[in-house]
Amino acid sequence: MRLQIIGPPGAGKGTQAVRLAERLGVPHLATGNLLRAAIAEGTELGLQAREFVERGDLVPDDLMIAFIAQRIDRPDCNGFVLDGFPRTVVQAKALDDMLEEAGRPLVAAIHLDVPEGELLRRLTGRRTCPTCHRSYHLESSPPDVDEVCDDDGSRLEIRADDEPDTVKHRLVVYRAETSELIGYYEDAGLLVHVLGVGSVDEVHERMWAAIEDRL
Ligand code: AMP
Numbered sequence: 001m002r003l004q005i006i007g008p009p010g011a012g013k014g015t016q017a018v019r020l021a022e023r024l025g026v027p028h029l030a031t032g033n034l035l036r037a038a039i040a041e042g043t044e045l046g047l048q049a050r051e052f053v054e055r056g057d058l059v060p061d062d063l064m065i066a067f068i069a070q071r072i073d074r075p076d077c078n079g080f081v082l083d084g085f086p087r088t089v090v091q092a093k094a095l096d097d098m099l100e101e102a103g104r105p106l107v108a109a110i111h112l113d114v115p116e117g118e119l120l121r122r123l124t125g126r127r128t129c130p131t132c133h134r135s136y137h138l139e140s141s142p143p144d145v146d147e148v149c150d151d152d153g154s155r156l157e158i159r160a161d162d163e164p165d166t167v168k169h170r171l172v173v174y175r176a177e178t179s180e181l182i183g184y185y186e187d188a189g190l191l192v193h194v195l196g197v198g199s200v201d202e203v204h205e206r207m208w209a210a211i212e213d214r215l
Pocket residue numbers: 009031032033035052053054056057058059060064083084085086087088091161170
């Protein structure tokens with residue numbers, strides 16, 4: 001089961017990808033989380049990616065493609081839910097080539113769509129757990145104890161790239177570079193549209209219904 005979720009920042013890709021991956025019993029591969037961990041650890045990839053991530057720009061394609069190629073080559077990656085990769089058509093073509101070579105093509109690309117005003121609201125109230133990456137929202141899904149993760153007790157953080165100016169820039173980057181993927185996957189017959197508005201459970205069930213016949 002190989003799925004990919006596309007959507008603007010704040011659409012809920014991370015939250016929904018975790019749910020979907022759990023239900024399918026496959027790994028959740030979130031390039032944003034993997035990059036933030038690499039930056040925190042100071043690995044070579046982290047050092048190369050840092051300035052791009054902090055500005056809200058895309059990390060260069062060659063770095064991302066090499067990184068994901070070695071990750072999905074691992075034995076646990078017969079199935080996966082990809083979240084945040086690909087983000088450009090160049091990345092999408094490279095992914096297709098990798099998966100075709102392995103005889104394991106994508107089953108669907110899910111486009112999670114949310115109106116722009118709602119995205120800004122979600123991103124500016126977002127808090128994330130640096131340990132397990134769970135997302136909270138100050139108003140709509142706060143933790144039980146202020147600023148503390150319900151699952152592991154870590155102190156919640158505001159992502160550096162969730163500052164208002166960077167959020168606006170990430171939306172511009174999405175429209176300029178990533179939204180092109182919608183046409184790419186439509187042409188490939190893989191695209192599934194899902195409206196990302198409503199509760200986490202509602203969106204999950206909508207998503208499941210939209211992909212069920214492809215599983
Ligand atoms: P995300 O957590 O998915 O919003 O990703 C956070 C940041 O990581 C993005 O704004 C980019 O700087 C970087 N990033 C994540 N995935 C990719 C990718 N596939 N290509 C380029 N940059 C990426």
